[in-house]
Amino acid sequence: MSAQTARQTAASISAASPLDGLSLLLGDDMKKVNALILQKMQSDVPMIPQVARYLIAAGGKRIRPLLTLASARLSGHDGPRPYGLAAAVEFIHSATLLHDDVVDESRERRGQDSANIVFGNQASVLVGDFLFARAFQLMVEDGAIEVLRILSDAAATIAQGEVLQLQTARNPDTSMDEYKKIIGAKTAALFAAACEIGPVVAGKNSATQEALRDYGYNLGMAFQIADDVLDYAADQKTLGKTVGDDFREGKMTAPVILALQDADAEERAFWQRTMEKQDQAKGDLDRALAILGRHGALERGLALAHDYATKACAALNGAPRGALHDMLLALPAFAVKRDH
Amino acid sequence: MSAQTARQTAASISAASPLDGLSLLLGDDMKKVNALILQKMQSDVPMIPQVARYLIAAGGKRIRPLLTLASARLSGHDGPRPYGLAAAVEFIHSATLLHDDVVDESRERRGQDSANIVFGNQASVLVGDFLFARAFQLMVEDGAIEVLRILSDAAATIAQGEVLQLQTARNPDTSMDEYKKIIGAKTAALFAAACEIGPVVAGKNSATQEALRDYGYNLGMAFQIADDVLDYAADQKTLGKTVGDDFREGKMTAPVILALQDADAEERAFWQRTMEKQDQAKGDLDRALAILGRHGALERGLALAHDYATKACAALNGAPRGALHDMLLALPAFAVKRDH
Numbered sequence: 001m002s003a004q005t006a007r008q009t010a011a012s013i014s015a016a017s018p019l020d021g022l023s024l025l026l027g028d029d030m031k032k033v034n035a036l037i038l039q040k041m042q043s044d045v046p047m048i049p050q051v052a053r054y055l056i057a058a059g060g061k062r063i064r065p066l067l068t069l070a071s072a073r074l075s076g077h078d079g080p081r082p083y084g085l086a087a088a089v090e091f092i093h094s095a096t097l098l099h100d101d102v103v104d105e106s107r108e109r110r111g112q113d114s115a116n117i118v119f120g121n122q123a124s125v126l127v128g129d130f131l132f133a134r135a136f137q138l139m140v141e142d143g144a145i146e147v148l149r150i151l152s153d154a155a156a157t158i159a160q161g162e163v164l165q166l167q168t169a170r171n172p173d174t175s176m177d178e179y180k181k182i183i184g185a186k187t188a189a190l191f192a193a194a195c196e197i198g199p200v201v202a203g204k205n206s207a208t209q210e211a212l213r214d215y216g217y218n219l220g221m222a223f224q225i226a227d228d229v230l231d232y233a234a235d236q237k238t239l240g241k242t243v244g245d246d247f248r249e250g251k252m253t254a255p256v257i258l259a260l261q262d263a264d265a266e267e268r269a270f271w272q273r274t275m276e277k278q279d280q281a282k283g284d285l286d287r288a289l290a291i292l293g294r295h296g297a298l299e300r301g302l303a304l305a306h307d308y309a310t311k312a313c314a315a316l317n318g319a320p321r322g323a324l325h326d327m328l329l330a331l332p333a334f335a336v337k338r339d340h
Numbered sequence: 341m342s343a344q345t346a347r348q349t350a351a352s353i354s355a356a357s358p359l360d361g362l363s364l365l366l367g368d369d370m371k372k373v374n375a376l377i378l379q380k381m382q383s384d385v386p387m388i389p390q391v392a393r394y395l396i397a398a399g400g401k402r403i404r405p406l407l408t409l410a411s412a413r414l415s416g417h418d419g420p421r422p423y424g425l426a427a428a429v430e431f432i433h434s435a436t437l438l439h440d441d442v443v444d445e446s447r448e449r450r451g452q453d454s455a456n457i458v459f460g461n462q463a464s465v466l467v468g469d470f471l472f473a474r475a476f477q478l479m480v481e482d483g484a485i486e487v488l489r490i491l492s493d494a495a496a497t498i499a500q501g502e503v504l505q506l507q508t509a510r511n512p513d514t515s516m517d518e519y520k521k522i523i524g525a526k527t528a529a530l531f532a533a534a535c536e537i538g539p540v541v542a543g544k545n546s547a548t549q550e551a552l553r554d555y556g557y558n559l560g561m562a563f564q565i566a567d568d569v570l571d572y573a574a575d576q577k578t579l580g581k582t583v584g585d586d587f588r589e590g591k592m593t594a595p596v597i598l599a600l601q602d603a604d605a606e607e608r609a610f611w612q613r614t615m616e617k618q619d620q621a622k623g624d625l626d627r628a629l630a631i632l633g634r635h636g637a638l639e640r641g642l643a644l645a646h647d648y649a650t651k652a653c654a655a656l657n658g659a660p661r662g663a664l665h666d667m668l669l670a671l672p673a674f675a676v677k678r679d680h
Contacts, residue, residue, distance in 0.1 A: 045504045099469060103462040122443040125465055126502045129439060132469070133495035136476055140489045145480060148488060152476035159470035164385045166462055 018330035019061060025323055026069045032080065033065050036087045040134055051119050051127040056094055058110040063223075064194040065090045071198025071212045074324050081201050084138045085147060089194045091135035092151065096158055096186075098128035103166065104249055147197045154193035161185025170250035170278060172271045176257055183224040184217070191220030211315050215328070218312035223335040225305035228253035229298050232289060244285045250275045254301040255292050267291050305336040358670035359401060365663055366409045372420065373405050376427045380474055391459050391467040396434055398450040403563075404534040405430045411538025411552045414664050421541050424478045425487060429534045431475035432491065436498055436526075438468035443506065444589055487537050494533035501525025510590035510618060512611045516597050523564040524557070531560030551655050555668070558652035563675040565645035568593035569638050572629060584625045590615045594641040595632050607631050645676040 023030060041052040065086035072082040100106070101114040102121045108114055116124040132155070139148050165182045168174045195216030199208040231246045232255050246253050252275070260271060270287065273279045292298055309332030319325055363370060381392035405426035412422040440446070441454040442461045448454055456464040472495070479488050505522045508514045535556030539548040571586045572595050586593050592615070600611060610627065613619050632638055649672030659665055 043500055043503075045500045045507065047503050047507055048500065096469075099465050103465055121461070122506050123503065125439050125443055126499055126506060129436075129472070130496060130499035130503065132472065133492055133499055136488070136492035137496055140485060140492050143485055145483055145485060145488075148476070148485075149480045152473055152480050155473035156470060156477055159466055159473055160383055160385045160388065162466045163383075163387050163463065163470065166466060167385065167387055 018327045018334045019063065019066070022066050022070060022324075022327045022331070023062070025327060026066060026073070029069045029073075029083070030062065030066065032083045033069065033086045033090075034062075036083050037065075037090055040087055040091070040138060041131070043130065047119070047123055048127055048130055051098075051115055051123050052094065052131060054118065055097060055109070055115050056090070058112055060110055062090065064093050064190060067191065067194040067216060067219075068197055070324055070328060071195045071216075072201045073198070074319055074328065075199040075202035075204045075208060075212070076320075077198070077202035081142060082198065084142050085197055085201065086194075088135040088138040088151065089190065089197075091131040091138070092155060092158075093190060095128040095132040095135070096162070096190075098124045098131070100162070102128075103162065104245075104251075106245070144200060146200050150193045150196050150200070154189045157185045157189040161187075161189070165251070168252055170276050171252060172256075172260060172268070172276055174252035174257060176254075176261075179252060179254060179257055180221070183221060183228075187224040188217045188220030191223065192217035195219075208318070211318055214315040215312050218308045218315060219332050219335060222305045222308035222312060222332050225254050225301055225308065226336045229255055229301040229305065231255075232292055232298060244288075247274070247285055247288055248280065250278055254304060255297040256288075258300045259292050259295040259297040262295065263291075302336060306333075309333050309336050358667045358674045359403065359406070362406050362410060362664075362667045362671065363402070365667060366406060366413070369409050369413075369423070370402065370406065372423045373409065373426045373430075374402075376423050377405075377430055380427055380431070380478060381471070383470070387459070387463055388467055388470055391438070391455055391463050392434065392471060394458065395437060395449070395455050396430070398452055400450055402430065404433050404530060407531065407534040407556060407559075408537055410664055410668055411535045411556075412541045413538070414659055414668065415539040415542035415544045415548060415552070416660075417538070417542035421482060422538065424482050425537050425541065426534075428475040428478040428491065429530065429537075431471040431478070432495060432498075433530060435468040435472040435475070436502070436530075438464045438471070440502070442468075443502070444585075444591075446585070484540060486540050490533045490536050490540070494529045497525045497529040501527075501529070505591070508592055510616050511592060512596075512600060512608070512616055514592035514597060516594075516601075519592060519594060519597055520561070523561060523568075527564040528557045528560030531563065532557035535559075548658075551658055554655035555652050558648045558655065559672050559675060562645045562648035562652060562672050565594050565641055565648065566676045569595055569641040569645065571595075572632055572638060584628075587614070587625055587628055588620065590618055594644060595637040596628075598640045599632050599635040599637040602635065603631075642676060646673075649673050649676050 037056060038053075041049050041056065043049060068086040068089050069082050097109065098115055101109055101116045102124045105116075106114045107117055115127075119127075135151070136148070139151060161182050161184070164178070165186060168178055168182065192213045193216070196209055196213040199205075199212055228246065231243065231253065233243070245251075247256075256271065256275065260268065263271065270291065274284050274288065312332040313329055316325065316329055319328075377396060378393075381389050381396065383389060408426040408429050409422050437449065438455055441449055441456045442464045445456075446454045447457055455467075459467075475491070476488070479491060501522050501524070504518070505526060508518055508522065532553045533556070536549055536553040539545075539552055568586065571583065571593065573583070585591075587596075596611065596615065600608065603611065610631065614624050614628065652672040653669055656665065656669055659668075
C-alpha cells in the first residue's frame with residue numbers, strides 16, 4: 001500500500017459518510033474526472049459552458065461518476081479509462097436534470113435557482129441535448145461498443161421512465177408497481193449502468209458485470225425512494241430542494257401511494273382534490289403531512305428503501321474485500337438514512 | 341440489371357422530382373427503413389409511439405435516411421446494414437424537430453399542429469430524448485464505432501448550432517458568417533453525416549467518405565438557405581409551415597441579413613423594431629416583404645443557395661455513374677428551386 005493510498009484509506013475511514021469516504025478514497029481519480037468534465041463542457045458557443053457550469057459546478061454529489069470509478073477499481077482496472085466514462089455518466093445525468101427541470105417547471109436545484117429559471121427553457125433543452133451528445137462522444141473516444149450499449153440502453157430507459165412518470169402524474173390510482181417501474185427507469189437504470197461499465201472496462205466476465213449492475217440498480221432504487229420520502233420530510237431545509245415539490249406537482253411517489261393503500265374516503269377525496277385536480281390551498285401540505293404521518297407512510301417508505309439497500313449489499317458478496325468494498329457496502333444504508 | 345431495378349430506373353427518370361426519383365429508385369430499401377422506423381419507435385410507454393408516430397407518420401421527405409441509403413449504395417454496399425443507420429439518422433432528425441418546436445414555440449409542422457401543441461412541451465422534450473437515445477441504440481446494434489463517431493459528432497454540432505441560433509435571435513447585427521455557421525451546424529452537419537456513413541458501411545476509403553460528406557454538407561446548406569428564403573415567399577402556402585415564422589420569431593436568416601447589408605436608416609429602424617424589440621403590428625410582415633423585394637434579398641438568397649448546390653454537385657465528381665448518381669446530382673438544384 002503506497003503512502004498515498006494509506007493516507008486515503010485512513011481519511012476514508014474517518015470520513016463523515018461513505019460518500020465522503022468514497023470521494024476521499026478516489027480523490028485523485030475524481031480530480032481527473034472533474035477536470036475532464038470542465039474541459040468537455042467547453043464549446044465556442046459561450047452559452048453552453050455557462051449553463052453547464054451553472055448546473056454542474058453548483059455541486060451535486062457526483063455519486064454516479066464515483067460509482068463508475070469505484071466499480072472499475074473494484075474490478076481490478078487501474079488505468080485512466082474510467083475517467084472519460086465517468087464524465088459521460090455525469091453528462092447524461094446533467095442532461096436529464098436540465099430537461100427534468102423544464103418538464104417539472106422546477107424553480108430550484110441544488111440550493112439555487114434552477115437553470116430553466118436563470119437561462120430559460122430553451123437554453124436548458126438545448127444545452128441538455130449538447131451534454132447528451134457530448135456523453136456519446138466521450139464513449140466513442142473510449143471505443144468500447146459494450147459501454148455504448150449499456151449507456152444508450154440506459155438513456156432510452158431513462159426517457160421512457162420520465163414519460164411514464166408524466167403519464168401517471170396526478171393519477172391517485174398509480175400502483176406501487178408502476179412507481180417502482182418509473183423510478184427503476186428514471187433513476188436506478190443510470191446507477192446500474194454507471195456500476196456495470198466498471199467491470200467492462202476491467203475486462204471482467206459477465207457475472208461480475210451483472211453483480212455490479214445489480215448493486216447499482218438496488219442502490220438507485222434505495223436512493224430514489226429515500227429521496228421521495230425526504231421530499232415530504234419538512235424539517236430538511238438543507239436539501240437544496242423545496243419541501244413538498246412532489247406534492248405541488250402531483251407526482252405520485254412512495255409516501256402518497258403507501259398512504260393511499262389504506263386511506264379512508266375523506267383522505268382519498270383529499271388526494272384526489274390536491275393531486276389529481278391540482279386544487280391546492282394554503283395548509284394542504286401540512287394536512288398531507290399529517291395524513292402521511294397517520295399511515296406511517298414515511299417510515300414505511302424508508303423501510304422499502306432499506307429493503308433495496310439490503311439487496312444492493314448482497315450483490316457485493318463476491319467482490320474483493322478492502323476499503324473500497326467497505327465504502328460501497330456502507331453506501332446503500334447511508335442513502336436511506338441521509339438527512340442531507 | 342434486374343427487371344425490378346429496370347422498372348425502378350424507368351420510374352425514377354419519369355419522376356416529378358429527383359427526391360421522388362430517389363424514393364422510387366430506393367423504394368424497396370425505403371420500405372425496410374420505414375418499417376424499422378415504426379418498429380423502433382415502439383415502447384411499452386404508450387405516449388412514446390403516439391408522439392413519435394404523430395410526427396414521423398405526418399410525412400416529411402425522409403431526405404436524410406434516403407441520403408444514407410443512396411450513399412451506401414453508391415459506394416457499392418448492397419446489404420441491409422444501412423437500414424438501421426438510416427432509421428437512426430431519421431430519429432436524430434425527429435428528436436431535433438420535437439425539441440426545436442418547443443424552443444421556437446412553434447404551432448405548426450408538416451401541415452398540422454406541431455407535437456408541442458398537441459401533446460405539450462413536456463412530452464415533446466422527453467419523447468425527443470427517447471428518439472435520440474434510440475438512435476444510438478440502433479448504431480450500437482450496427483456496431484461500427486466510426487458511425488457512432490460521425491453521428492455523435494453531428495449531434496453535438498447540431499445542439500451547438502441550435503444554441504448559437506438562440507443567442508443570435510433578434511440580433512440585427514448577426515453577420516452572414518454567423519448565419520452560415522448556425523445553419524452549417526443545425527442542418528448541414530446531419531446531411532453531411534447521413535451521407536458520410538454510406539461509404540463507411542461500404543468499407544470505402546477516407547477520400548470517398550470525405551467526398552460524400554462534402555456533398556451532404558453543401559446540399560444541406562443549399563437546402564436550409566432555400567428553406568429560409570421560402571419562409572418569406574408568401575405565396576407558398578402548401579409548405580406545411582406558416583409563412584413569416586422566422587420574422588415573427590426574430591430569427592436572423594439569409595434574406596434579412598442580405599437586406600440589412602445595404603439598408604437605409606429607416607429600414608434598419610424597421611428591423612430593429614420588429615426583430616430586435618419584437619414590436620410587430622399588423623402589416624409589418626407585408627412591409628418586411630416589400631423591403632426584401634427592394635433589395636432583391638430573396639433572389640440573392642437563392643443565388644447563395646445555388647452556389648452551395650454547385651459545390652455539392654462538384655463533390656460527386658469521382659462517384660460511379662448511373663441512375664443513383666444522376667438523382668444525387670439533380671437533388672441540390674431541386675433543393676434550391678423547390679416550391680413545395
